[in-house]
Amino acid sequence: MLPSCARNINKPTISCKKVLQLINGTKNNYATEVKCETKPYKLHKLDTPPSASTTLSREDALKYYREMQVVRRMEASANNLYKTKLIRGFCHLYSGQEAVAVGIKAALRSHDAVITAYRDHGWAYLMGASVVEVLTELTGRKSGCARGKGGSMHMYTDNFYGGNGIVGAQVPLGAGIAFALKYKGTDGVCFALYGDGAANQGQVFETYNMAKLWNLPCIFVCENNGYGMGTSAQRAAANTAFYTRGDYVPGLWVDGMDVVTVREAARYAIDYCKSGKGPLVIEAATYRYFGHSMSDPGTSYRTREEIQEVRQKRDPITHFQELTTNAGLLSENEIKEINADVKKEVDEATEISKTDSSIGLDELATDIYANNLEPQIRNTTPFNPLTHNRLGKAVNLE
Amino acid sequence: MLQKNSICVKILKGVLKSKDGECRKILRRNAHFSFYPEKPPSGSTTKMNMFQAINNALDITLRTDESALVFGEDVAFGGVFRCTVDLQKKYGKSRVFNTPLCEQGIIGFGIGAAASGATSVAEIQFADYIFPAFDQIVNEAAKYRYRSGGEFNCGRLTIRAPCGAVGHGALYHSQSPEAYFAHTPGLKVVIPRGPIKAKGLLLSCIRDPNPCLVLEPKILYRAAVEEVPSGDYGTLIGKADVVQEGKDVTLIGWGTQFHVLMEVAQLAKEKFGISCEVIDLVSILPWDLDTVCNSVKKTGRVLISHEAPLTSGFGAEIAACIQEECFLHLQAPVARITGFDTPFPHIFEPFYLPTKWRCLEAVKNLIDY
Ligand SMILES: Cc1ncc(C[n+]2csc(CCOP(=O)(O)OP(=O)(O)O)c2C)c(N)n1
Numbered sequence: 089m090l091p092s093c094a095r096n097i098n099k100p101t102i103s104c105k106k107v108l109q110l111i112n113g114t115k116n117n118y119a120t121e122v123k124c125e126t127k128p129y130k131l132h133k134l135d136t137p138p139s140a141s142t143t144l145s146r147e148d149a150l151k152y153y154r155e156m157q158v159v160r161r162m163e164a165s166a167n168n169l170y171k172t173k174l175i176r177g178f179c180h181l182y183s184g185q186e187a188v189a190v191g192i193k194a195a196l197r198s199h200d201a202v203i204t205a206y207r208d209h210g211w212a213y214l215m216g217a218s219v220v221e222v223l224t225e226l227t228g229r230k231s232g233c234a235r236g237k238g239g240s241m242h243m244y245t246d247n248f249y250g251g252n253g254i255v256g257a258q259v260p261l262g263a264g265i266a267f268a269l270k271y272k273g274t275d276g277v278c279f280a281l282y283g284d285g286a287a288n289q290g291q292v293f294e295t296y297n298m299a300k301l302w303n304l305p306c307i308f309v310c311e312n313n314g315y316g317m318g319t320s321a322q323r324a325a326a327n328t329a330f331y332t333r334g335d336y337v338p339g340l341w342v343d344g345m346d347v348v349t350v351r352e353a354a355r356y357a358i359d360y361c362k363s364g365k366g367p368l369v370i371e372a373a374t375y376r377y378f379g380h381s382m383s384d385p386g387t388s389y390r391t392r393e394e395i396q397e398v399r400q401k402r403d404p405i406t407h408f409q410e411l412t413t414n415a416g417l418l419s420e421n422e423i424k425e426i427n428a429d430v431k432k433e434v435d436e437a438t439e440i441s442k443t444d445s446s447i448g449l450d451e452l453a454t455d456i457y458a459n460n461l462e463p464q465i466r467n468t469t470p471f472n473p474l475t476h477n478r479l480g481k482a483v484n485l486e
Numbered sequence: 487m488l489q490k491n492s493i494c495v496k497i498l499k500g501v502l503k504s505k506d507g508e509c510r511k512i513l514r515r516n517a518h519f520s521f522y523p524e525k526p527p528s529g530s531t532t533k534m535n536m537f538q539a540i541n542n543a544l545d546i547t548l549r550t551d552e553s554a555l556v557f558g559e560d561v562a563f564g565g566v567f568r569c570t571v572d573l574q575k576k577y578g579k580s581r582v583f584n585t586p587l588c589e590q591g592i593i594g595f596g597i598g599a600a601a602s603g604a605t606s607v608a609e610i611q612f613a614d615y616i617f618p619a620f621d622q623i624v625n626e627a628a629k630y631r632y633r634s635g636g637e638f639n640c641g642r643l644t645i646r647a648p649c650g651a652v653g654h655g656a657l658y659h660s661q662s663p664e665a666y667f668a669h670t671p672g673l674k675v676v677i678p679r680g681p682i683k684a685k686g687l688l689l690s691c692i693r694d695p696n697p698c699l700v701l702e703p704k705i706l707y708r709a710a711v712e713e714v715p716s717g718d719y720g721t722l723i724g725k726a727d728v729v730q731e732g733k734d735v736t737l738i739g740w741g742t743q744f745h746v747l748m749e750v751a752q753l754a755k756e757k758f759g760i761s762c763e764v765i766d767l768v769s770i771l772p773w774d775l776d777t778v779c780n781s782v783k784k785t786g787r788v789l790i791s792h793e794a795p796l797t798s799g800f801g802a803e804i805a806a807c808i809q810e811e812c813f814l815h816l817q818a819p820v821a822r823i824t825g826f827d828t829p830f831p832h833i834f835e836p837f838y839l840p841t842k843w844r845c846l847e848a849v850k851n852l853i854d855y
């Protein structure tokens with residue numbers, strides 16, 4: 089049986105109509121933009137849905153396609169690096185879920201913030217870390233976005249408050265970030281992402297309450313990929329309509345495999361929040377191809393057929409590729425070029441991730457406290473303390 | 487052995503500037519300990535690793551106690567570490583079941599079930615994830631009996647959680663939180679060092695009329711194999727195990743670290759002719775002050791070693807008691823070799839751990855004091 093997330097999704101439809109707005113004289117006579125229908129939404133305590141159609145520009149199409157490809161390839165590379173033991177520890181891949189992050193990112197303004205759980209490699213990249221910074225973080229090297237000290241679950245960039253290893257713990261932080269954005273008088277919003285499993289944590293509900301009570305510009309995004317480790321959403325949640333679980337917080341269900349639909353939902357949510365109406369819950373129906381983490385083959389609690397079916401019928405990248413090429417927005421050749429280009433970029437980064445050096449041991453006692461009131465950290469014997477260092481100011485503080 | 491430039495000496499001196507690559511070389515080493523199996527008692531035994539021994543204890547519990555329940559995240563499929571494998575098949579979905587991902591709820595639920603008479607065995611997937619349930623454990627479970635004047639209790643609750651270093655667990659799959667719980671009257675806390683202890687301690691905890699926490703060093707689940715008594719038995723909670731007798735220095739550890747100390751004792755003998763007495767504390771709360779003090783009064787020197795950070799680690803409590811009880815017998819200050827006062831590091835795990843070399847140096851220093 090397919091999990092609810094996959095079942096709820098309609099059959100893919102190519103819904104872009106070529107707009108008769110061709111550029112004269114450009115080499116392939118591609119459309120500069122097309123009109124797209126979005127996938128149907130489901131609403132909870134909302135009067136109007138996001139618009140049923142939108143335009144997709146050629147430039148954006150190139151960007152989204154490329155971004156999704158990078159995330160996909162980067163994860164494939166992480167998978168290989170893990171198998172050769174160059175990545176150790178716990179490593180969770182985002183493959184299958186690319187459209188959620190790329191779609192939301194497409195709607196973000198420079199002053200909006202994001203916080204997510206441990207499935208964060210794609211987000212780190214989209215929020216500004218390079219492929220090298222992501223892969224070297226994974227292999228624990230000094231070019232990593234957290235200097236190799238965070239690893240897979242802990243990546244950070246500007247306005248990206250990180251991956252978080254403790255399931256659900258990032259959600260209240262998201263409300264705090266949203267509060268600060270509002271307090272500072274910006275119209276920024278915070279996207280706080282969590283999984284269908286995390287949706288059952290008590291602190292998520294505590295946060296809904298605070299966010300609504302104070303009308304915070306916080307957009308809760310439940311990425312429903314059908315499973316929390318080996319437990320399907322139906323087995324873990326009394327109500328699997330995650331977009332309704334904020335009760336008094338309005339909600340929106342979106343097809344998380346369609347990048348344009350996600351983008352529209354995110355734009356809608358940003359408009360909603362910045363107008364002072366308070367928080368929203370978005371449920372993005374999606375799917376993860378790999379097991380929960382590298383130690384889970386991912387096939388004991390779901391069938392291979394189920395995974396294959398989603399790969400064939402719902403894959404966000406293939407779907408977007410078909411949509412854009414059928415609509416005459418991108419050519420097969422361009423797609424090939426991007427693929428080759430991305431492959432090259434990821435391959436090169438992978439090499440660096442194998443050869444880059446790691447930070448020195450002095451950083452064991454670096455950045456434990458904010459300021460070194462005591463310049464030394466007690467060592468395991470009292471007479472040889474470690475020097476407590478700071479690398480510099482945190483990026484999130486002015 | 488401890489040449490001037492050996493890595494352990496460098497670390498101890500706080501000379502932490504490594505040349506590039508040094509860190510990585512060490513990372514590629516294998517496990518940081520060798521396993522010292524416990525001698526099986528007489529009677530019929532079965533070869534088991536630690537997860538099998540735990541599974542066996544749960545199986546016995548479910549079979550012999552109709553009220554027993556086993557639950558937690560993914561336990562229906564056997565759990566992340568296979569400890570509950572096949573139990574749902576055998577005992578049904580109403581006795582062995584998955585919970586949603588909500589630790590506070592899981593323990594609260596377990597307290598309620600235990601308070602109304604069900605033997606409740608809750609699994610927290612990793613000890614690092616026990617903190618959402620900290621309030622339920624510390625404020626509810628531990629104080630139920632006291633605050634009701636003895637009318638109510640949740641003594642039938644047992645919590646299991648995998649703890650400790652695994653070689654690559656980083657910040658949230660490596661912690662050893664025993665000291666947080668040792669600070670909580672009303673709880674019992676134990677840590678097995680292998681399959682025999684794991685089975686016996688779990689059975690004893692399940693039957694103990696107090697809420698108990700079993701912290702299981704996750705690196706031992708597969709790595710530790712012993713001949714485990716096949717039948718039903720218990721292991722005394724609160725009793726330490728003097729595994730190796732010696733006369734010069736007492737080494738105290740628990741869980742995986744016990745095995746490190748066994749190797750340290752062997753090295754100390756070979757390299758310096760020092761005779762070490764090695765104690766597995768087994769039980770953190772309550773802990774066996776008598777056994778520890780008898781040993782320290784004999785040797786006059788003691789090293790306590792644990793993976794958790796130094797400050798307020800459980801070693802601090804032991805050291806304080808030793809100086810109270812054995813002051814006039816001590817030949818040297820009590821030594822502690824532990825994890826550093828840093829978060830459990832991702833790439834620095836081999837340096838963070840209280841390795842045999844760091845411990846060996848401490849043993850030497852105790853003698854040379
Ligand atoms: C508090 C806590 N409990 C348990 C875990 C172990 N764990 C890590 S991920 C996970 C499943 C989460 O599922 P979901 O929220 O659906 O996110 P997904 O992995 O599907 O992205 C669990 C149980 C944890 N990291 N933190």
Ligand SMILES: [Mg+2]
Binds near residue numbers: 283284316317
């Ligand atoms: Mg999930």
